[in-house]
Amino acid sequence: MDLTPSPLAKPFPAMPAIDGAVLRVARARYKEWDRADLTFAELAEGTSVAGVFTKSACASSEVELGRENVANGHARALVVNAGNSNAFTGYRGREAVVQIMEQVSEALGCPAEQVFVSSTGVIGVPLPKGKARAGVAAALEAQPCSWExxxxxxxxxxxxxxxxxxxxxxxxxxxxLCGIIKGSGMIAPDMATMLGYIFTDAAVEPAFLQQMLSRASSETFSCITVDGDTSTSDTVMLFATGKAGNPVLSGWESAGADAFYSALLEVCRELAQLVVRDGEGAQKFIEIAVTGATDDASARKIAMSIANSPLVKTAIAGGDANWGRVVMAVGKAGEPADRDSLSIGFGGTWAARDGQPLPDYDEAPVARHLEGQDIRIDVDLGLGAGRATVWTCDLTHGYIDINADYRS
Amino acid sequence: MDLTPSPLAKPFPAMPAIDGAVLRVARARYKEWDRADLTFAELAEGTSVAGVFTKSACASSEVELGRENVANGHARALVVNAGNSNAFTGYRGREAVVQIMEQVSEALGCPAEQVFVSSTGVIGVPLPKGKARAGVAAALEAQPCSWExxxxxxxxxxxxxxxxxxxxxxxxxxxxLCGIIKGSGMIAPDMATMLGYIFTDAAVEPAFLQQMLSRASSETFSCITVDGDTSTSDTVMLFATGKAGNPVLSGWESAGADAFYSALLEVCRELAQLVVRDGEGAQKFIEIAVTGATDDASARKIAMSIANSPLVKTAIAGGDANWGRVVMAVGKAGEPADRDSLSIGFGGTWAARDGQPLPDYDEAPVARHLEGQDIRIDVDLGLGAGRATVWTCDLTHGYIDINADYRS
Structure with a gap:
């Protein structure tokens, strides 16, 4: 497997420790590899938890149990298995998850429902219980590790x-607030899936924590796409240990709630964009901003229709300011749009306004913009005040190389 | 432009003349090319007409006028322009369409509303009126031509x-019934678009003709996808000259209505599949059959979710029986599905049944099937009696080559 870093990669940032959260890793060897593939986070008593999970109708047992237990509001541990997604494995898969929850619950002396498990990797193969048991045992004994x-x-x-x-x-x-994430486009059935974990030392009531995470997620993780495919295991969780000693955040009226939400939004946006920057075969990062829609939800649907259009994505890969393909993607979104009030621009230059190509359209600045790595597409529908911004990457030969596992 | 025939191409069939329909072509030279690019069909008085048009919110004037006039039920002529789609060209584009309608209406002595126009090709450039006028004049004088x-x-x-x-x-x-069609995946903004025309000598009341075309279209043209993108000009029209002298078909109770519908469905299905066989870069034709859904509409959504999944399409390109990606595509369709009753097969061999990989799954026949050009994916949801079949092609490097117009 080619693991040459994406040309859109960013270096791992300096991140402080979070009081009340200790991370450890171990080698469960879920695959034939020599690397840490089991991650264990121990959380202080009283840690609040929130989570958003894939809407897939074929979600894994990890997701089903996570969704169920996050409603209780508290967490003491997180276990992440890499190399086997344990999805589509029926009752045997579920048994493996329950085993991990019980093993950690015994070690920490906490209820099993406060132990959260995620798995990512191949589909259809039940997580091997022996490897999981030995891996968890090793992680419980391991030295704390870094965020990276x-x-x-x-x-x-x-x-x-x-x-x-x-x-x-x-x-x-x-x-x-410190977050880590994995994912590089939806290649879940083989290996990937988006799994993100954010840790904070803030004290936040669980219900409000969930409210903020859901809202931030809808503005960030729900606004990215690599190929329009959705994993059966996508998960983002937020753990608040409460060790910072701040006045507890319990609602928007709490002092500092807006500031905390802003910081959370910033972390979520950065994590979401990093996943796009690791899109399979990605050579260009694309921001699509839609304004003038009838409402925000409509703007988002239109923006995602553009972001998921293979024709738009290949045009950008080819450095082609093909606004006709953007028109097509707007038209097929199934949302209110009026050809005669539609405007489209690239990198701040309008190519078409109010349904017609600009007579004095100068393609030179647009061509220069499209040569870069960070591309911006603006669409104004001229109908209302609805707006949305989404992020995606271009569609290149690299995507085909990675996903068409030619068997020789 | 590479116009090497698709490996999935079929030879043009022998087709009889249709009494009451005369075809002619001319060179309007909408592009710098030396080929016929204007097609003119003259239809007998009393010809019934039906049409289905793109649902794009940014449809061309041709589509807007066609939709409006098809409601009157009668047609005397069809003009198809190739090389310029006239889409997204505002009032100037509309003027060109009206000019063609009036020119033909004067020549044939019929109402302008009985003249139908389609255009396909580049977007954003108004159809040049001078070229259109000269092209139509030449077509009116030309010798009749063949279907091919x-x-x-x-x-x-x-x-x-x-x-x-x-x-x-x-x-x-x-x-x-004789039909012709053009289209090779949604590359509308540059050149393509799906335009299909079916001619029959049967006598059919316009309202029933529309009812049958809409129904047949929903089972055929609505069940194909190359890349999930939808053109701003997609059009399928059906003209019935009535010259065969059959007892007029006016509803399902008419003698022969079922037989006529079967023949229409056969023509529509073949035309629809031919478009998929010319999908950009296509190396394999894929049939996806979904059964056991809660209803037919749900089955179709799930089938299209699979057909539009870049991950499924690249897996097939690579000859990979990756049923995990099919699970993912089922899961993301947003329709009722139950992981534990889901079964997936390739070429008649089940790979997974009732939510679990088959323990005795023999991959050899599946691998042989996937080496062929005609691929079949079966999905059974185990929930109800809903079923649907859709057709698509694989996603290959050829698609990227064609659509990423690298500027050198």
């Missing part, structure tokens, strides 16, 4: 490790 | 000409 080591251990086909950090003042107390 | 010449003249990036024929007995009278 944990980010690396949760990875599968990722070509670079991904992390993000932000801080905020909450009632005068500084709180930290 | 007309099929070739409506083509743009097609790598082979496409036609289909069927006949039926209606109340003891033999009627003929």
């Amino acid at each position: 080591e944990a980010a690396s251990a949760i990875g599968t086909t990722d070509t670079f490790t991904k992390g993000a950090h932000a801080s905020a003042l909450v009632g005068g107390t500084r709180v930290e | 010449e007309a099929a070739s003249a409506i083509g743009t990036t097609d790598t082979f000409t496409k036609g289909a024929h069927a006949s039926a007995l209606v109340g003891g009278t033999r009627v003929e």
Whole structure:
């Protein structure tokens, strides 16, 4: 497997420790490889938890149990298995997850429902219980590791490790947020899947934590796409240990709630964009901003229709300011749009306004913009105040190479 | 432009003349090329017409006027321009269409609303009125041409000409149906678009003709996809000259209505599949059959989710029986599905049943099947009686080559 770093990769940032969260990794050897592939996070008593999970109707047992237990609001541990997604494995897969939950619950003396498990990798093969048991035992004994080591251990086909950090003042107390993520387009059935974990030392009531994560997720993780495919295991979780000692955040009226949300949004946006930057075969990062839609939801659907269009993505790969393909993608979104009020631009230059090509359209600045790595497409529908921004990457020969596993 | 015939091409079939329909072609030279690019069909008085058009919110003036006028039920002529789609050209584009309608209406002495126009090719450039006028004049004077010449003249990036024929007995009278189509995946903004025209000598009331075309289209043209993109000009029209002298078909209770519909469905299915066989870069034709869904509409959504999944399409390109990617595509369709009752097979061999890989799954026959050009994927949801079959092609490097117009 080619793991040359993506040309859009970013270096792993400096990230502070989070009081109340200790990370460890171990080698469960879920595949024939010599690397850490089991990640274990131990969380302080009283840690609040929130989660957003794939909407796939064929979700894994990890996701089913996670969804169920996150409603209880508290977490003491997280276990992430890399190399085997344990998806589509029926009751045997579920048994493996329950075994891990019980093993950790005994070791930490906490309820099993406070132990969260994620798995990523091949589909259809039940997680081997023996390897999982030995891996968890090794992780419980291991030395604490760095953010970067944990980010690396949760990875599968990722070509670079991904992390993000932000801080905020909450009632005068500084709180930290650190996140790691893995994912490189939806290649879940083989290896990948988007798994993201954010840790903060802030004190936040579980219900409000969930409210903020759901909202931030809808503005970030729900706004990225590599190939329009959705994994059976996509998961983002947020753990708040409460060790910073800030006045507890319990709702939007709490002091510092807005500041905390801003920092959370920043971490989520960065993590989401890093996944796009590791899109399979990606050579260009594309931001698509839609304005003037009838409402925000409509704007998002139109933006995603453009972002998922193979014709738009191949045009950008070829450096072609093909606004006709953008028109097509707007038209097929099934949302209110009026040909005669539609405007389209690239990198800040309008190519068409109010349904017609600009007579004095100068393609030179657009061509220069499209030679770069960071591409911006603007679409104004001229109908209302709805707006949305989404992120994707171009579609190149590299995508085909990675996904068409030619058998020789 | 590489116009090497698709490896999935079929030879143009022998097709009889249709009494009451005369085809002619001319060189309007909409592009710098030396080929017929304007097709003109003159239809007998009293010809019934039906049409299905793109649902794009950014449709061309041709589509807007066609939709409007088809409601009147009668047609005397069809003009198809190749090389310029006239889409996204505002009032100037509309003027060109109206000019063609009026020119033909004067020549034939019929209402302008009985003249139908389609255009396919580059977007954003108004159809040049001078070229259109001279082209129509030349076509009015030209000798009648063959089905294959007309099929070739409506083509743009097609790598082979496409036609289909069927006949039926209606109340003891033999009627003929002949269809031509162009399209090779959604590359509309540059050149293509799906335009299909079916001619029959049967006598059919316009309202029933529309009812049958809409139904047949939903089972055929709505069940194909190359890349999930939808053109701003997609059009399928059906003209019934009534010259066969059969007892007029006015509803399902008419003698021969079922036989006529079967023949129409056969022609539509063949035309639709020919478009997929000319999919950009296609090396394999893929049939996806979904059964056991809660209803037919749900089955179709799930089948299209699989057919549009770049991961499934690249797996097939690579000869990889990757049923995990099919699970993923089922899961993301947003339709009722239950992991534990889901079964997936390739070429008649089940790989997974009731949510689990088959323990005795023999991959050899599946691998042999996937080496062929005609691939079949079966998905059974185990929930109800809903079923649907859709057709697509694989996703290869050829698609990227064709659509990423690298500027040198």
